[in-house]
Amino acid sequence: MWPNCAPGAEPARKTPRTVSRKLAVLGHPVAHSLSPVLHGAAYAHLGLDWHYGRHEVREHELAGFLDGLDRSWRGISATMPLKEELFRIADEWDDAVALTGAANTLLLTDDGRRIARNTDIAGIERALRDAGVDEVRHASIAGAGATARSVLVALAGMGAHSASVAVRDAGRAGALVAVAEQLDLELDLVRLGDLEHVVEGADVVAWTLPNGVGLSQVLPFDARTTAVALDVTYHPWPGPLAAQWLEVGGRVASGRDMLLHQAVRQVRFFVSGQTDEPLDNEASIELAMRTALDAA
Numbered sequence: 171m172w173p174n175c176a177p178g179a180e181p182a183r184k185t186p187r188t189v190s191r192k193l194a195v196l197g198h199p200v201a202h203s204l205s206p207v208l209h210g211a212a213y214a215h216l217g218l219d220w221h222y223g224r225h226e227v228r229e230h231e232l233a234g235f236l237d238g239l240d241r242s243w244r245g246i247s248a249t250m251p252l253k254e255e256l257f258r259i260a261d262e263w264d265d266a267v268a269l270t271g272a273a274n275t276l277l278l279t280d281d282g283r284r285i286a287r288n289t290d291i292a293g294i295e296r297a298l299r300d301a302g303v304d305e306v307r308h309a310s311i312a313g314a315g316a317t318a319r320s321v322l323v324a325l326a327g328m329g330a331h332s333a334s335v336a337v338r339d340a341g342r343a344g345a346l347v348a349v350a351e352q353l354d355l356e357l358d359l360v361r362l363g364d365l366e367h368v369v370e371g372a373d374v375v376a377w378t379l380p381n382g383v384g385l386s387q388v389l390p391f392d393a394r395t396t397a398v399a400l401d402v403t404y405h406p407w408p409g410p411l412a413a414q415w416l417e418v419g420g421r422v423a424s425g426r427d428m429l430l431h432q433a434v435r436q437v438r439f440f441v442s443g444q445t446d447e448p449l450d451n452e453a454s455i456e457l458a459m460r461t462a463l464d465a466a
């Protein structure tokens with residue numbers, strides 16, 4: 171759906187397998203992240219001498235952290251609250267990053283370029299398809315941050331033409347509204363506490379808020395609906411919305427599946443410089459990553 175490179179940019183060259191490289195997930199907080207588990211399994215399966223860690227980094231610290239990295243570094247994964255700042259720091263990006271104003275992936279090339287991608291969008295769509303969602307017309311979303319924007323783009327790519335978005339502060343939803351306008355998607359903003367009232371008629375109900383945020387305003391509510399719940403929370407699992415759906419036997423798109431599939435795209439990008447072209451034997455790489463995730 172999205173180009174692999176900014177206009178005029180060349181794809182990054184595949185890194186030789188003999189080179190030792192460093193990568194990491196950055197964020198605040200980041201101790202809960204399972205990205206090291208997923209990436210570690212992938213690079214071990216590929217026989218690469220690559221080391222993937224985690225670092226606690228706040229928004230105002232990101233530029234300094236990146237400036238301090240040497241040429242042994244290959245890539246960065248970003249979790250909250252760094253996705254918007256990672257876009258601002260990047261030298262190159264694609265249309266998906268520009269549209270959402272957020273990046274969760276930064277490739278550090280041998281010639282010093284910083285190339286940003288948003289693999290959350292692909293991860294969200296794949297998680298929904300794994301849950302049996304083939305097409306979306308209308309969705310309800312809790313939250314209006316960077317992840318919500320990625321959810322909106324993924325849903326639009328699956329056919330959605332409208333969405334109800336439950337927010338804590340409508341004044342901070344401007345970026346989400348702008349994305350909806352670019353997608354020609356009808357958007358209805360409601361208070362977070364009114365999420366229950368906009369679930370009916372939705373094909374997908376997505377929870378994008380950090381674990382624990384806003385729960386007292388929303389849950390519990392009657393989750394007996396045909397909508398599939400997408401809960402981006404992955405640790406602990408199930409997250410707050412998924413737990414409500416599972417309690418009444420509803421269908422759930424797992425935040426852990428989203429995490430896995432966005433990480434597969436990151437591995438592609440870090441190894442080959444491409445996000446849309448599968449790696450050789452990618453099915454076995456994904457299996458190794460899923461096995462490690464299930465054991466974590």
